[in-house]
Every structure is written in structure tokens, then in C-alpha cells.
Amino acid sequence: MTDDQIRQPAPVLCQGPAIDTARQAMARLTSTQNVELDQPPALLATAERWETAEGTKVTFMAAHDRPMIDLVLRFRAGSALDGDHPGLAALTLYSLDQGTQTLSAAQFAEHMAARGAIVGRSLSEEYATITLRCLNTPGLLRAVSQALAQMLARPAFRAEDVAVIRDRIALDQGRQKLNPLARLINTTTAHIFSGHPYASHADAAIIGPLTTDQVRAFHAKAYSASNLVIGLVGDLSRDDAEQLVNDLIGDLPRQWAAQPPSMLTEQSALSRHIAHPGSAIQAMLTLAVPVLPSNPVYAALELLTEILGGNYEARLPQELRHVRGLTYTVTTKLRHSDAGTLLHVHWDVAPQYREASHALVAGMLDCLHEFGPTQVECDMAVNQIAARLHREMADSAELAATLATHSHQGLPADYLTTHLDRLASLTPAHLREVAQVWWRNAPRVFVTFGPDAEQSPLPTPELAQR
Known part of the structure; x- marks a missing residue:
């Protein structure tokens, strides 16, 4: 099967929703009448x-x-x-x-x-x-x-x-x-x-x-x-x-401190398959950018990552799981370090769809670059991040780790309390611009682990699933 045949299927969900149907349904509930659905509760974290x-x-x-x-x-x-x-x-x-x-x-x-x-x-x-x-x-x-x-x-x-x-x-x-x-x-x-x-x-x-x-x-x-x-x-x-x-x-050695490493440099794109017996393929697509959490751009990358695959309602889970039934789990994660930031997209898929699913995920990224997110997606992503932060802050061990991380990264002491406002201020146009500048031309590293198989094109989604 040729690469062109494998790459024929285009994303069904190339643009995000214009209406938040879940919020509309919640607004009709009696129990939510006195709840501010459009504004997540503030993070009260004074450090x-x-x-x-x-x-x-x-x-x-x-x-x-x-x-x-x-x-x-x-x-x-x-x-x-x-x-x-x-x-x-x-x-x-x-x-x-x-x-x-x-x-x-x-x-x-x-x-x-x-x-x-x-x-x-x-x-x-x-x-x-x-x-x-x-x-x-x-x-x-x-x-x-x-x-x-x-x-x-x-x-x-x-x-x-x-x-x-x-x-x-x-x-x-x-x-x-x-x-x-x-x-x-x-x-x-x-x-x-x-x-x-x-x-x-x-x-x-x-x-x-x-x-x-x-x-x-x-x-x-x-x-x-x-x-x-x-x-x-x-x-x-x-x-x-x-x-x-x-x-x-008091009794620790003093004076010596490790110096921050150099920022990552641009590497070539990579596509590598690691053959291993099994029933499914584990796949990971990664983009690397020289951006630190202290950079204002990082908040936009965080929101884009959530929109792409941070929760069940995000684009990749909807396309790969709900519309096409290709996988049970697809996730995105922003992995930060002192040398830059990596976007990891991880999913599993049947062995015959290894390359076609790669093309589909790459196409979903291209859609985000080309059209950007909708305001509804931005609002949903802020709410999802807010809920996750509130859960993490309820665990004092998680909170202590977060405080140490923020200190190491040179972030201000009030970073948690101001973070949701920072995310909410980002517009779809701003996010589209960030995606185009930082993700569009970033070399893509695609690595898979699992059995070898002859590659096939993706099945056509049923109309009832759309």
C-alpha cells in the first residue's frame, strides 16, 4: 500500500465546536441555577x-x-x-x-x-x-x-x-x-x-x-x-x-550549584518503529520547542495541548475514539524542562493502522494550525485545567511538589493564583498564532512500539458516528 493511499482520510473534526452543548444542558438543571458556569472558582493559593x-x-x-x-x-x-x-x-x-x-x-x-x-x-x-x-x-x-x-x-x-x-x-x-x-x-x-x-x-x-x-x-x-x-x-x-x-x-555542603543546561537545538524529523510481539501498537508523536514555562508563550501552549487531547471532549479523543473507533485512549502532555518543552501525543491502535493513524494525528495538528480553536474550546479547556488544579491543590503532597517546581523555574510566588486569569485572557486568534509559530514547522518525531503488519487505510467513518 502506498503512502498516498494511507494518507487519504482527512480529519472529520478539523474545526472545533461553536456551541458548548454540555454547558447548555447543565444550565437547564435546577441544581446549577446558583452556580456561575462561565467562571471557574479562583485558586486561593497564597505562598x-x-x-x-x-x-x-x-x-x-x-x-x-x-x-x-x-x-x-x-x-x-x-x-x-x-x-x-x-x-x-x-x-x-x-x-x-x-x-x-x-x-x-x-x-x-x-x-x-x-x-x-x-x-x-x-x-x-x-x-x-x-x-x-x-x-x-x-x-x-x-x-x-x-x-x-x-x-x-x-x-x-x-x-x-x-x-x-x-x-x-x-x-x-x-x-x-x-x-x-x-x-x-x-x-x-x-x-x-x-x-x-x-x-x-x-x-x-x-x-x-x-x-x-x-x-x-x-x-x-x-x-x-x-x-x-x-x-x-x-x-x-x-x-x-x-x-x-x-x-x-544546616549540615549540607555549600557553594556549588549546577548551571542550567543549554536550550535544545532543532533536530531532524524522525519516524521509527520498534518491532515487538503484541496485539496493538503504542504510538507517540512529539514536537519540541525551545520555550520555558517562564515564557508568556507557555500558557498558550498549555491551553492548546488541553484543546488537542487533554480530556475526553478534546479534539483527538473525539476524532480517534468517538468518530472512528480507532483507540480507547489518546492523550497529550506538555513536558517542560530547563532546555525546552516537548508536546507528546500518545495513543494505541491496531497494527495495520500504524501509519494511517500517524497521518490522521498529524492532520489534526495541521487543522489546529490552520483554523485555530474556537472560543468554546478555549473556555472548555480553561475549565478543565481549573478543575485539575483544584484537585491537585487539595493534595498537599502534589501542592508541595508544584511549589518546588515553580520555584525552580523562576515563576513568581503568586503564579498559581494568577494562572487561570492568564489562560482565560488568551483568544482563539492568539492561540492560532502561537500554534503556527511554534508547532507548524517544528520537526515531528514519530516512534511506535509493537508488531509489524501490512499497513492499511483507515475505515471510512459511519455517518451515524459523526
């Missing part, structure tokens, strides 16, 4: 921000409804710092809780568990993140924070414990090779960031032969108080919050 003498940036929000705290410590100590030693950032982070100079790994775990404290860790290209959820009761928080401070500043890094963690990381990396979404993201990232430090996270096959001395040296440099941002939400006064932070970072 306080300061920088310690050691250079740590802290964003704090008091929440007195529950006697607990959620703490997010985010060091710029991600895999981008691995250099010629793949896995060094991961090995350092995941070896931290294997005991301190005064506690064994088992004793440290027992100390935290006995006090109901939950410690988490995660790694990305940019960050090594450590989280803490703990009750704020007399004596308990202090005991937990003292142990956490020891873990951060004086980890044991015993050779036998580090070796165990290294083996676990290698095992996990092997499992990731069988994870379709991980393969798609890693292949995409390796191409887009080719030659960039961020590519190390995607390119790392198996963790290298690292020594305990290398881990200690990495920790002494990267786990510095001046290389740290903190998000804190909980039942604390400002004075209590400052004291908690000072106790945690």
Missing part, C-alpha cells in the same frame, strides 16, 4: 517564598486543616550530571536511605516507620527529589527531621549497601526495556536531545561500574544547600517552617 543564607530557595504554604506536613526537597542532581558515568545520579539518590553514620539501613527504616513518616525518592534528567510526609505532633516531627537531616548530609554509603542498590537499578533498567511507554519516551528523548546532557537519561542501557568513592564525591558536590529548592505545605507557622528548613540543610 511565601524566601532564600536561606546557604542559598536554598524555599516556597511555603500554611495548611492548618490537618496536623501534618508535606515536604519536597529537589536537588539539581539528576541524570544530566552523570557525564561519563551512567547511573551515578541514580545510585547516589537511591543509596541515601541505606543508613547514616550512626544508623544502619534497617535502623533508619525502623526509625521512620515507627513515627509514621513516609520518605520517597524519584529521579529525572534534572532533579533528584526527596519527599517527606509526616505528622506534626510535639517531638515527632523533630525526631523525623533530625534523621532526615542525617540522611541528607551524612549518608553511610557502605560498599555492600551501594552494591545492592546498583543491582536493583540494573534490574529496573532491564525491565524498562519491556515497558512500551518507557521505550517510546527514551527513544524520542535520545533523538531530540542528541548531544545534550539530557540524552544520558534516555541512552543509559545498564548502570556503569561505579565505585563508592564516586558516589561520595557526587553527593558532596551535588547535594549542596545552594543546589536545592524546597516546597513545603503543612500545619506550621512561618517561624516553624524556617526552623525546620534550617535544621534540614
